[in-house]
Amino acid sequence: MGLGGVPIALPFLAGEALDQGLLTFRELRRFHAAVYPGVWVARGVELSAVDRARAAWLWSGRTAVIAGLSASAVHGANWVEPETAVELVHGNRRPPRSIIVRGDRLLDVEVQFVGDLPVTTPARTAFDLGRRSDLRSAVPRIDALMHATSLTPDEVAELAARHPGVRGLRNLRVALTHVDAGAESPYESLTRLLLVRNGFPRPQTQVRVYDAAGLVVARLDLGWPQWRVGVDFDGAQHWTDPAQRTRDIERYARLAELGWSDIRLTSGMLHNNPQRFLDRVGAALVAHGCPKTW
Known part of the structure; x- marks a missing residue:
């Protein structure tokens, strides 16, 4: 164990710790585990x-x-x-x-x-x-x-x-040519990539939607503000958190009132049926006046 009788939680070189008297060989073996040769950490610690x-x-x-x-x-x-x-x-x-x-x-x-x-x-x-x-x-x-x-x-x-x-x-x-710092998750990145590689206009990331008073009523993962079409990726919290679900329902209603179409996407759809998602986005863009390029 380290000084004060507490196992050393961060990775350390066992040889240095022993030489400096931070722990004994018995404490090293009993309370710590090797990560790599010569490098140890307290047992049970989950390393990032x-x-x-x-x-x-x-x-x-x-x-x-x-x-x-x-x-x-x-x-x-x-x-x-x-x-x-x-x-x-x-x-x-x-x-x-x-x-x-x-x-x-x-x-x-x-x-x-x-x-x-x-x-x-x-x-x-x-x-x-x-x-x-x-x-x-x-x-x-x-x-x-x-x-x-x-x-x-x-x-x-x-x-x-x-x-x-x-x-x-x-x-x-x-x-x-495809990267965007606005993406906040790998699924958002993959969704944007899917759209662009299928011929859709490149969407903006983190699109803010304002009401008539200039207040932000929603922030969409991706979207085309000029045509009022957005895309949102639904993670697990959107289904397991009741408060989040209530906010989503209210936001979806406000977007419709402001003339926006918001296309929702899940990981299952992205992996198993991306064409259905692309068809929905395409239909929304055409309905909002976007020239078809895909």
């Missing part, structure tokens, strides 16, 4: 993606740079699952399980510190995510990173220009 990134960095002897989705999590992006394999730029080519080591060449301007953790900058992180993932994976991941930081697509494109010939640049360029 950032905690795992720190643990992997400690495994490297504090010499690696955290990259990829792990860097995205350190920068504050949501939707990085704790069990996601940690990505490091490091020279050790024999990492333990659940650590991915990359031999990338990083320029000095592509690395920064977040606290004491060395990570790839948001632009470099997006560069790596975009070139190593397919479009359906890259767009939500870059959206989340942009939402958490001040990153812009132009910054990523400028960085890419410094790395001509790197594998995956075509994937990255295509992804950058």
Whole structure:
């Protein structure tokens, strides 16, 4: 146990803790568990993606740079699952399980510190995510990173220009044409991508709807204000929270009163019957005067 008799909750190097007298070998084995070779944490602690990134960095002897989705999590992006394999730029080519080591060449301007953790900058992180993932994976991941930081697509494109010939640049360029920092969930990103790739006009994100007095009566996930058509993704809370359901019903009525059509979408429809959703959106847009392009 650590000083004060409390198990050490954050990842730590066992050798350092023992040398510094923070715990005994018996306390280490009894109250802690190994995360990676030499890196331990208190038993029962659920590590976040950032905690795992720190643990992997400690495994490297504090010499690696955290990259990829792990860097995205350190920068504050949501939707990085704790069990996601940690990505490091490091020279050790024999990492333990659940650590991915990359031999990338990083320029000095592509690395920064977040606290004491060395990570790839948001632009470099997006560069790596975009070139190593397919479009359906890259767009939500870059959206989340942009939402958490001040990153812009132009910054990523400028960085890419410094790395001509790197594998995956075509994937990255295509992804950058689709990203939007306004997306607040992966499903919103995927919905926007589905619409655009099926020929629909690109929707705005987080559309505010105002009443005659100029008050905001609704904020839609996606929409076309010029045609008063919106799209909302219904997560679980819309069905399990009675108060949320009441607010949704009231909002839906107000939108109709203001001449808006709001198309609702669930994860089941997105995955199992996207054409039905596209047909509903298309019909609403045509009914509101949008020229058909899909």
